[in-house]
Amino acid sequence: MSVFDDAQLKAMVPERHSVRKYSSGLNEEDRKKIGDAIAEINSETGLSFVLVAGDPAGIQKFGMKGHFGGATDYIVLAGKESGTLESDCGYWGERLVLYAQSIGLNTCWAAMVNKKEVLKHVPDGMKYGLTVVIGHGAESGEDHKSKLAEKVSNLSADSPQWFKDGVEAAMKAPTAMNKQNFFFELKESGKVLAKPSGGMFSEIDTGIAKVDFELGAGKSNFSWA
Ligand SMILES: Cc1cc2nc3c(=O)[nH]c(=O)nc-3n(C[C@H](O)[C@H](O)[C@H](O)COP(=O)(O)O)c2cc1C
Numbered sequence: 001m002s003v004f005d006d007a008q009l010k011a012m013v014p015e016r017h018s019v020r021k022y023s024s025g026l027n028e029e030d031r032k033k034i035g036d037a038i039a040e041i042n043s044e045t046g047l048s049f050v051l052v053a054g055d056p057a058g059i060q061k062f063g064m065k066g067h068f069g070g071a072t073d074y075i076v077l078a079g080k081e082s083g084t085l086e087s088d089c090g091y092w093g094e095r096l097v098l099y100a101q102s103i104g105l106n107t108c109w110a111a112m113v114n115k116k117e118v119l120k121h122v123p124d125g126m127k128y129g130l131t132v133v134i135g136h137g138a139e140s141g142e143d144h145k146s147k148l149a150e151k152v153s154n155l156s157a158d159s160p161q162w163f164k165d166g167v168e169a170a171m172k173a174p175t176a177m178n179k180q181n182f183f184f185e186l187k188e189s190g191k192v193l194a195k196p197s198g199g200m201f202s203e204i205d206t207g208i209a210k211v212d213f214e215l216g217a218g219k220s221n222f223s224w225a
Contacts, residue, residue, distance in 0.1 A: 010216070011102070013212050016172075017143065026136075034075070034105075045079075047092055050078065051074075051075055056074075058113050059074050060114065067112070068110065074133045075132040076121045077089040078128050080125070086207065093204075097174070106136065109133075109174050110132065130204060144172075147171070149164075153183060153186075163186050163217060170213040175208065176205055182197060182205055187225050192223075
């Protein structure tokens with residue numbers, strides 16, 4: 001049975017915020033749950049996500065504490081080199097992030113890490129995608145500012161409710177520097193095209209936002225173009 005429950009993940013979309021201060025790392029039970037979730041993703045997708053617990057050198061920028069204060073654990077998102085590795089890391093990483101939120105953990109996607117340390121944990125033959133810091137937050141974060149729905153989609157007065165709900169959920173997704181570099185286009189065919197709109201991390205951002213869109217819109221209401 002899957003550890004991922006879409007109704008539970010959907011409820012976490014408005015709850016999840018980036019957290020950069022932590023009071024404690026993962027306990028044994030957390031490690032087991034996150035480990036099981038990672039094992040499920042890896043076996044389903046062929047990705048190679050790795051939980052790095054109790055070895056915070058990779059998330060302490062150049063040895064300085066404070067960037068992700070109090071954090072001791074992180075997840076390395078990695079996989080075989082492919083044209084879709086970034087968007088796959090975004091998509092499956094976001095499902096993991098929302099699952100973590102559902103079991104009382106906090107997270108922050110992190111491009112700025114001590115890469116030399118982080119790369120030590122990438123399995124042989126795999127390519128590094130990104131890092132997600134994880135732990136018990138000392139705070140719960142806050143809502144981010146968002147672009148207008150019309151800037152990140154072709155939403156109009158005639159759009160079906162599920163499309164509106166999907167776009168609204170996608171606007172709550174984490175994106176690099178909160179740039180929201182994605183665009184959701186409802187095609188005449190009724191299918192939805194998710195397009196990176198350019199810029200650094202746009203592919204990974206779009207992969208992430210697709211999860212939130214799917215949960216908001218309801219997978220049974222549409223298919224991807
Ligand atoms: C690809 C990616 C890279 C990110 N890198 C960093 C980072 O290096 N440091 C950091 O503090 N936050 C990082 N973030 C978190 C974003 O700043 C955050 O998601 C955005 O400001 C929206 O805020 P929210 O996550 O609280 O909704 C990153 C997010 C993404 C998706």
